[in-house]
Amino acid sequence: MSWNTACHCGAVSVRLARAPEKIAECNCSLCFSHSILWSYMSPRDVAIEGETRTYNRADRENPNSDLHFCATCGCTTHWSATAGLNERMGGEVDLMGVGLCARA
Numbered sequence: 001m002s003w004n005t006a007c008h009c010g011a012v013s014v015r016l017a018r019a020p021e022k023i024a025e026c027n028c029s030l031c032f033s034h035s036i037l038w039s040y041m042s043p044r045d046v047a048i049e050g051e052t053r054t055y056n057r058a059d060r061e062n063p064n065s066d067l068h069f070c071a072t073c074g075c076t077t078h079w080s081a082t083a084g085l086n087e088r089m090g091g092e093v094d095l096m097g098v099g100l101c102a103r104a
Helices: 029-034 083-089
Strands: 003-006 013-016 037-041 046-049 052-055 065-070 076-081 096-099
Antiparallel strands (some): 003 013, 037 096, 052 065, 065 076
């Protein structure tokens, strides 16, 4: 069973191979300021369509993730691991976060 979500305006859609099993609330300053709830999945289980822009923490020399948001409405849709996270974890990280604050 797949699970679909999209940004507020519908320009970016996210399709998950399955419904989220768990929902997480990250309390880092970036996630907290955006009020985002996350489902963590392998990028192989996620299909994203539409144009996104990225942001990462400017206060970190080598940030853990790129936060992706809709270029039209600004709704955060997902994050992807960066080289910084791979380095800290000691190898390729098979994980991304899908924002569940987007419309389902």
